[in-house]
Amino acid sequence: MKRIVWLSLALAALAALTLVLSRQNVAPVHAAALPAVTVSVEHARPRQVEDPTQKAVARDYAAAWQAMAEALDQNRTELLGANFIGAARRKLTATVAEQRKARLHQRITDQGHTVAAIFYSADGSAIELDDTAHLRFDLMDGNTVVHSQDGVVRYVALLTAAENSWKVRVLQAVPSS
Amino acid sequence: MSRPDTNPSPVVMRMNFRSNLKFGLVLATCSFSLVAYASDLNVPASMVAGSSLSIPTSGSGTATLYVAGPGTAIKRKVELGREIHLSAEDLQNAGRYVVSLAGDSATFFVTAGPVHSIAFLARPSRVPADTTGVISGTAFVFDKYQNLVLEPQTVKFELSANGQTVTRNETTKDGVAYTKLDSSKEAGVAQFVASSGPASVRRVVEQVAADPCNLRMSAVPDKHGILVRTDPIRDCAGNLVPDGTIVTFTSTDPRGTSTVDARIRQGIAEAELPAANNATISVASGVVVGNEIQWRGDR
Numbered sequence: 001m002k003r004i005v006w007l008s009l010a011l012a013a014l015a016a017l018t019l020v021l022s023r024q025n026v027a028p029v030h031a032a033a034l035p036a037v038t039v040s041v042e043h044a045r046p047r048q049v050e051d052p053t054q055k056a057v058a059r060d061y062a063a064a065w066q067a068m069a070e071a072l073d074q075n076r077t078e079l080l081g082a083n084f085i086g087a088a089r090r091k092l093t094a095t096v097a098e099q100r101k102a103r104l105h106q107r108i109t110d111q112g113h114t115v116a117a118i119f120y121s122a123d124g125s126a127i128e129l130d131d132t133a134h135l136r137f138d139l140m141d142g143n144t145v146v147h148s149q150d151g152v153v154r155y156v157a158l159l160t161a162a163e164n165s166w167k168v169r170v171l172q173a174v175p176s177s
Numbered sequence: 178m179s180r181p182d183t184n185p186s187p188v189v190m191r192m193n194f195r196s197n198l199k200f201g202l203v204l205a206t207c208s209f210s211l212v213a214y215a216s217d218l219n220v221p222a223s224m225v226a227g228s229s230l231s232i233p234t235s236g237s238g239t240a241t242l243y244v245a246g247p248g249t250a251i252k253r254k255v256e257l258g259r260e261i262h263l264s265a266e267d268l269q270n271a272g273r274y275v276v277s278l279a280g281d282s283a284t285f286f287v288t289a290g291p292v293h294s295i296a297f298l299a300r301p302s303r304v305p306a307d308t309t310g311v312i313s314g315t316a317f318v319f320d321k322y323q324n325l326v327l328e329p330q331t332v333k334f335e336l337s338a339n340g341q342t343v344t345r346n347e348t349t350k351d352g353v354a355y356t357k358l359d360s361s362k363e364a365g366v367a368q369f370v371a372s373s374g375p376a377s378v379r380r381v382v383e384q385v386a387a388d389p390c391n392l393r394m395s396a397v398p399d400k401h402g403i404l405v406r407t408d409p410i411r412d413c414a415g416n417l418v419p420d421g422t423i424v425t426f427t428s429t430d431p432r433g434t435s436t437v438d439a440r441i442r443q444g445i446a447e448a449e450l451p452a453a454n455n456a457t458i459s460v461a462s463g464v465v466v467g468n469e470i471q472w473r474g475d476r
Contacts, residue, residue: 046355087323091248091270098250106245119353122313123300128351139245139275141252146243147277149284156327156351158317170325170352173247173273175223175286 035110037062039129044117047124054117057127057159060166061115065133068092068171069108075100085162086169104146109136124161131155152176218283220276226290226322227269232261232276246274246287271324289324292374295332299369299380305387306364307414310357312336312382316371317353325352330373334358338367338384349373360384364416386416392467394426394460399449403428403472405458406447417444422462428472430456 039058041049049057064083071079077096084092099105111134119128132154139147154177158170220232236257244251244263247270255261255278268274271289275282296317304311314334318326332354334345338361347354354373360382361367367382390413396405405426410418424446428435430453437448450458454474460467 046357087319090323094248094270095250098248099245102250102252104243104245104250104252118351119355121298121300121315122355122357123298123315125298125300126315126317128353130351137275139243139277141241141243147245147275147282149275149282153273156325158325158352172271172289172325172327173286174271174288174327 033110034062034066036112037065037115038113039115039117041117041120044120044127047120047122049117049120049127053120053124053127057117057129057166058115061113061129061131061157061159061168064168064171065108065110065113069110071096072099072106072108075105082163082165083168084171085160085167088168088171103142105140107138107140109138111135126158126160127166129155129157129159131157218276218278218281220283220285223286223288224268226271226287226320226324227265229265230263230268232263234258234261234278236279240279243277244274246270247272249274269322271320271322289326289328290320290322292318292326292330292376293321294319294323295371295373295376295378297371297378297380299371299382302381303383303385304360306360306384306412306416307362307387309359311360312358312367312369313355314358314369314371314380315353315355316347316349316373316378318349318373318376319352327352330354332371332373335370335372336367336382337370339363339365362414386412386418387414388412389418389422389462389465389467392424392460392462392465394458394467394470396450396458396470396472398452401449402452403450403456403458404447405450405460405470407441407445407460407467409444410441410446410462411444418462420444424460424462426450427459427461428453428456429459430454 037058039054041054067079067081067083071077075096077093080092114132116130117127118130132152135153136150138145154174156172156174157168159166160169218232234257238257239254240257242253242255242261249267268287271287273284273286275284298315300313316332318330320326330349332347332349334356336343336358343358345356347356361384364384364386367384369380369382371378389410392410394405394407396403407424412418418441420441422441423438424441426437426448428450435451437450439446439448453472456472458470458472
């Protein structure tokens with residue numbers, strides 16, 4: 001009999017806990033996927049882009065977008081990792097701080113990037129990219145979508161080589177030409 | 178197969194009517210919102226970084242304004258019918274901005290302002306003298322908010338050494354200008370300057386002697402073996418090859434080969450080779466090979 005009472009109490013406690021947890025307003029964590037990035041190098045000047053560099057730039061630029069999407073969605077600057085440096089990092093850090101202050105966040109659904117390398121420095125330390133990005137932006141106030149836009153945005157990105165990878169130093173959305 | 182009933186019952190019709198009415202009310206509300214505010218979000222397609230923006234609105238009551246852009250995220254209550262003001266500080270980073278008010282949204286771009294600073298890459302920091310296209314300069318132009326200036330700008334590259342100045346004017350494309358310059362005949366420190374508008378950055382490029390020209394040595398006996406010493410080592414333009422450059426002396430005799438690496442000090446390299454009665458002694462530095470000496474015991 002005692003066992004039945006204890007079992008009933010335990011089940012009741014479990015049910016109550018489940019109910020409380022289900023009522024918590026926990027925002028789902030959105031894990032951004034690694035976006036598809038294709039990099040063409042035919043127009044890069046003054047130096048020709050080597051095959052390994054082309055692959056490394058595509059890999060690191062995709063990782064940067066993934067990190068940025070997660071950081072802006074979860075408002076956590078540490079998610080930017082080592083993908084951004086200089087002005088790009090400062091501006092993204094400021095964006096996250098402002099979003100956190102306003103209790104906003106952005107959800108970027110990345111549908112891929114068609115990238116052309118337009119400049120590659122003679123010493124191989126800097127590369128500039130012209131990126132046609134297919135994105136969906138959702139500006140969120142808590143769980144409410146305030147603004148949603150699906151489309152193509154053009155970016156100019158400047159990446160510099162450091163610590164065996166390419167870091168984004170400038171990432172600027174520009175009007176479509 | 179049974180044919181679908183095309184004559185709905187009165188109950189279904191009543192439900193449809195109610196839901197249609199509800200849908201109509203919702204649609205009317207939405208349309209009202211759009212009519213009331215769509216024309217209110219009158220923003221320019223693009224504007225210059227660091228400018229303020231006033232957006233007129235109409236209607237009455239309050240609504241929540243949202244602004245999102247690089248470095249900016251704003252949520253605040255605004256009174257409809259009054260102008261919304263976005264400060265220069267809110268709009269200092271180049272990029273794409275979204276303004277949303279009462280269900281209506283608009284997008285605009287902020288572009289970089291005038292050139293304020295230059296990121297200048299001068300490579301390499303040490304170059305051989307009298308070499309074509311060996312010095313490269315790359316300049317990225319930024320405005321005062323660290324936005325890359327994408328409008329074409331003139332960048333002046335100046336390389337000054339030994340009282341002579343070489344100047345190149347290049348126009349930026351997508352925020353970057355670059356040039357390649359020759360090093361001067363004489364070794365020495367060169368000032369490499371990139372400037373655009375009020376911005377100017379200076380780098381120092383050290384021009385050192387190129388590969389040796391006419392590498393010559395002499396050999397004399399000494400108490401431990403053979404002392405070999407070069408003449409002053411110069412490049413083809415007459416500059417002394419820098420101290421620390423390696424010179425290799427090699428002695429080959431019937432017993433085998435001995436090699437000694439010596440560093441240039443004050444223009445001269447010297448080393449001591451093992452004593453030999455019948456040896457061939459040679460000297461080299463990098464890809465340059467000097468004279469050869471046939472050593473016969475004491476000479």
